[in-house]
Amino acid sequence: MPHREITRLTLYGDSISGNCMKPKWTADLLGIPYDWVEVDILQGGTQTEDFLSLNPAGQVPLARWPDGRALPQSNAIMLYLAEEAGSDLVPSDTFRRAQMMSWLFWEQYSHETAIAVRRFQKHYLNTPDDQIDPQLMAKGRRALGVMELQLTYTDWIVGEAMTLADIALVAYTRVAHEGGFDLSEFPSVERWVSRTEAALNIPHAKEAA
Numbered sequence: 001m002p003h004r005e006i007t008r009l010t011l012y013g014d015s016i017s018g019n020c021m022k023p024k025w026t027a028d029l030l031g032i033p034y035d036w037v038e039v040d041i042l043q044g045g046t047q048t049e050d051f052l053s054l055n056p057a058g059q060v061p062l063a064r065w066p067d068g069r070a071l072p073q074s075n076a077i078m079l080y081l082a083e084e085a086g087s088d089l090v091p092s093d094t095f096r097r098a099q100m101m102s103w104l105f106w107e108q109y110s111h112e113t114a115i116a117v118r119r120f121q122k123h124y125l126n127t128p129d130d131q132i133d134p135q136l137m138a139k140g141r142r143a144l145g146v147m148e149l150q151l152t153y154t155d156w157i158v159g160e161a162m163t164l165a166d167i168a169l170v171a172y173t174r175v176a177h178e179g180g181f182d183l184s185e186f187p188s189v190e191r192w193v194s195r196t197e198a199a200l201n202i203p204h205a206k207e208a209a
């Protein structure tokens with residue numbers, strides 16, 4: 001499947017993965033045409049010989065172009081798509097841009113590693129709560145607290161307009177309940193989730209469930 005001839009931007013991803021939704025939502029919002037290739041993580045789709053030849057890291061999302069270029073890492077793909085399109089999802093002010101990057105790095109190190117991981121274990125692997133590392137709940141709640149503090153003061157993660165930081169952070173925050181997190185403890189985050197879902201034109205995850 002991954003070796004088939006491609007004629008335009010192709011996004012490989014698993015629809016259950018927030019990381020994979022980030023470049024998809026970005027492309028949708030910016031009107032960038034692409035083909036979507038579903039890769040089933042739970043069925044080992046990222047570990048096949050074919051897929052590993054495209055991304056030796058064995059992970060989705062992966063973006064691939066007909067000229068042979070390929071790019072893994074959700075936040076790098078979003079950044080490339082948005083900058084190529086000249087989108088204001090990336091602030092033109094260099095300090096604001098750096099602030100956005102700061103949140104993107106934080107998302108990968110301090111947010112996704114707790115909230116996405118606990119959600120995957122609880123919701124997709126059906127791991128009982130008492131067999132899930134308790135540090136994940138503590139770390140995830142701490143991350144939500146950091147966001148709550150920011151969103152008490154600003155409507156968006158970086159100042160007055162939506163940026164890639166909002167897209168990156170909403171990917172797993174909107175489904176945090178599937179990981180056992182209670183977003184009602186973080187009311188500014190809860191309102192921001194609805195605001196960001198509306199801006200991205202995607203359904204409210206909690207209601208959709």
Ligand SMILES: N[C@@H](CCC(=O)N[C@@H](CS)C(=O)NCC(=O)O)C(=O)O
Nearest residue numbers: 017019041046059060061073074075
């Ligand atoms: N930092 C990477 C993380 C990618 C990642 O963890 N992908 C997971 C799905 S969310 C995956 O492909 N897992 C399959 C595997 O490890 O076999 C990104 O943001 O793209």
